[in-house]
Amino acid sequence: MRVRFAALLAAGAMVLGPAAVAIAPVADATPASKVAGTRKVGAKIVKKHNKLFFQGKVQDYKKKKLVIQKATCDPSKPKCKFKKFKKVKTDAKNKYRQQVPAPRKGKWYWRAMVPASGGYDVSYSSIWYTYTL
Template sequence: MRVFRAVLAAFVAALLTTGALSTGATAGSLPERIIDETPPGNKQVSYNAFKLKGSVMEPQLDGTLLPYANQKVKILKKKCGTCKWKTVKKIKTDDAGVFKTRIYAPEKGRWKWRSKVDHSNGFGNTKGKVWTLYFK
């Protein structure tokens, strides 16, 4: 009986070890696209609207960057530090991978903004920088 338990324990340990070591590629290990944005702080176009402009590039294996052309970029907003990100706009990039849109500042309080590109074509989710817009 002891031999059976020892063999069973070794078999279970071997299964657990190989199962833990043989995990496949996950979303966290996928390469990310490159989002380059200019902060909207100085680009006020109306009373409470600011211009956001950025570009999305896909790094290739040979080191070159290709534009993320004619694809969707999400603009996300949240009202506080503990609030969840909400999708406000879905915009498309042009042929050069550039996106442009207006984002708004609240009359009172602060809003945080960010851009995001969802995973596709072997790339993982990519999130841009976070900005806070408010009136002083």
């Protein structure tokens, strides 16, 4: 039996229930802004009906597209880059949601990228990863 897990790469540490979701510290994923600023992009991975979903909310971004990005290596390494996984659209409440898989071996890293628009610079969510035990 495979058990899938997700973890956030941000500040803090927490374990939830029998299917542990760990949170570990890493640097902020949003780069410094050169324009009017960046949007606040929330993100988390939740398990619902035995499936993993990458979901969150974007500041002032109703019914517009954003990109879910995936990295198969540790993004803190210089040669590791995020690649486009899927484009999703936010709803009327600025929320987005996309089902994401977990690898059989290793970890996959996930983040949301909101393109520059409306006077805001390109914005990124925090980085989460999925893995299988």
